[in-house]
Amino acid sequence: MLRVLAPGPLATVQDAGRPGWAAIGVPRSGAADRAAHDLANRLVGNLPSAATVEATAGGLRLRAERTTLVAVTGAPVPVTVAGRAAPCNAPLTVPAGAELVLGTPAIGLRSYVAVRGGVDVAQVLGSRSTDRLSGLGPEPLAAGDVLAVGDAAGEEPVVDVAPVRPPPDRPVLRVLPGPRRDWLAPDAWTRLTSDGWTVSPDSDRVGLRLTGPRLERARDDELPSEGLVPGAVQVPPDGAPVLFLADHPVTGGYPVLAVVVTADLPMAAQLRPGDELRFRAAR
Amino acid sequence: MSDRLVVLPYGDRALLVEVDGLDAVAAVRTALDHDPLPGQVDLVPAARTVLVLLDRPPAETDSARLRRLPLTPPAGDDAVRTVDLPVVFDGPDLSDVADLTGRPVPQLVEELTAAELTVAFGGFAPGFGYLTGLPEHLHVPRRSTPRTRVPAGAVGLAGPFAGAYPRASPGGWQLVGRTDAVLFDVDRDPPALLIPGTRVRLREVR
Numbered sequence: 006m007l008r009v010l011a012p013g014p015l016a017t018v019q020d021a022g023r024p025g026w027a028a029i030g031v032p033r034s035g036a037a038d039r040a041a042h043d044l045a046n047r048l049v050g051n052l053p054s055a056a057t058v059e060a061t062a063g064g065l066r067l068r069a070e071r072t073t074l075v076a077v078t079g080a081p082v083p084v085t086v087a088g089r090a091a092p093c094n095a096p097l098t099v100p101a102g103a104e105l106v107l108g109t110p111a112i113g114l115r116s117y118v119a120v121r122g123g124v125d126v127a128q129v130l131g132s133r134s135t136d137r138l139s140g141l142g143p144e145p146l147a148a149g150d151v152l153a154v155g156d157a158a159g160e161e162p163v164v165d166v167a168p169v170r171p172p173p174d175r176p177v178l179r180v181l182p183g184p185r186r187d188w189l190a191p192d193a194w195t196r197l198t199s200d201g202w203t204v205s206p207d208s209d210r211v212g213l214r215l216t217g218p219r220l221e222r223a224r225d226d227e228l229p230s231e232g233l234v235p236g237a238v239q240v241p242p243d244g245a246p247v248l249f250l251a252d253h254p255v256t257g258g259y260p261v262l263a264v265v266v267t268a269d270l271p272m273a274a275q276l277r278p279g280d281e282l283r284f285r286a287a288r
Numbered sequence: 289m290s291d292r293l294v295v296l297p298y299g300d301r302a303l304l305v306e307v308d309g310l311d312a313v314a315a316v317r318t319a320l321d322h323d324p325l326p327g328q329v330d331l332v333p334a335a336r337t338v339l340v341l342l343d344r345p346p347a348e349t350d351s352a353r354l355r356r357l358p359l360t361p362p363a364g365d366d367a368v369r370t371v372d373l374p375v376v377f378d379g380p381d382l383s384d385v386a387d388l389t390g391r392p393v394p395q396l397v398e399e400l401t402a403a404e405l406t407v408a409f410g411g412f413a414p415g416f417g418y419l420t421g422l423p424e425h426l427h428v429p430r431r432s433t434p435r436t437r438v439p440a441g442a443v444g445l446a447g448p449f450a451g452a453y454p455r456a457s458p459g460g461w462q463l464v465g466r467t468d469a470v471l472f473d474v475d476r477d478p479p480a481l482l483i484p485g486t487r488v489r490l491r492e493v494r
Binding site: 024028031033181184231236264265 | 298330332336341412455474483
């Protein structure tokens with residue numbers, strides 16, 4: 006059992022999400038940085054289906070009610086266990102009654118805490134993820150919450166520390182053309198992939214709102230709503246693109262100019278308001 | 289009906305099938321429900337498209353197979369589910385809709401309850417179904433100013449569609465009534481009452 010002493014700015018339980026329900030309007034959701042979430046599970050020997058805690062901008066404090074194996078991955082944060090500094094990307098033993106404390110990351114946004122056995126909150130449509138758009142799944146963590154530990158443990162972990170590159174200073178996301186590139190002005194793709202962009206404060210698990218040059222439309226008629234994917238770069242009438250993340254809506258009514266390649270979505274999930282980024286054509 | 293089917297690239301895990309209308313969307317959706325592509329993890333039917341989500345990069349063989357999909361639903365397919373949706377017709381926009389469609393309220397209600405509707409697709413929120421099949425003279429524009437809060441159970445019209453809000457949300461549809469039907473329940477299988485392909489009749493209750 007883990008007791009939440011402080012959640013930080015936002016902490017939620019996340020797993021691989023709830024795919025398969027899009028036709029009835031249910032977003033996939035799940036960990037925003039899937040690579041970090043998966044690594045956290047591997048470091049404590051969990052099955053891939055186990056749920057972790059996604060801490061946004063650090064500040065998370067948990068107390069282990071019994072001796073527990075944990076790992077912290079994602080945005081690199083100062084970590085302490087029972088008051089002593091401990092590394093990220095490594096299995097850590099938290100003795101019974103001791104605290105695991107995440108400081109504030111200097112770079113990156115989302116850190117993941119895996120606990121051996123997985124966080125066991127009630128499943129909703131096969132997933133323990135909190136979906137900030139649809140409201141499905143558990144409420145974000147609050148001080149005083151008690152998290153049960155499940156039985157999603159596999160083999161004993163054997164890795165002492167995983168080599169992980171820190172988030173890049175100058176992030177570049179690779180993009181493929183989207184299905185509605187022709188709905189934007191001919192230079193929109195060029196501007197997207199050559200100019201600089203800034204993450205606006207109005208960004209969350211649903212998506213990153215980006216400021217930069219205004220991307221002009223080539224067509225003014227209305228696009229009937231169509232399906233969205235994580236990484237879709239949609240351009241609303243104000244010309245400021247939105248890059249969709251884990252809790253993106255199932256459908257959208259504005260043209261999708263580009264799609265970030267799946268391998269770069271974890272990098273996108275670590276961007277925070279004010280961060281600058283670039284896009285590069287993947288081919 | 290035209291037989292146009294275009295497969296559009298959509299990143300490295302999806303393909304977008306574009307067709308000309310809702311019948312073809314239903315045909316594509318039905319075909320892929322019954323005989324999925326290898327690694328198909330989700331389908332998103334919409335007004336003119338079906339998004340096919342995969343757990344791997346799409347291959348040229350996928351596009352080739354999608355281009356051969358039928359554009360008319362197979363005759364005598366699955367027994368179609370029918371839902372009777374009980375509606376109290378007392379929505380705040382009922383008289384506006386009556387004015388817009390040029391018929392008195394009782395006649396409007398009669399025509400709405402006579403319409404044979406079908407859930408074409410979902411997408412706005414969990415359990416929201418876009419119902420098609422309204423006669424053309426009942427197509428009304430959205431409200432010029434959307435409401436910041438539409439209560440759960442509200443039944444509304446917008447363009448060619450009717451729909452019922454599973455939970456409170458902002459919305460710009462013209463509200464003609466309300467239903468107490470449970471539109472979405474995570475403990476039910478399927479969780480949504482109005483899944484694509486379901487036939488729906490609005491039944492007037494007082």
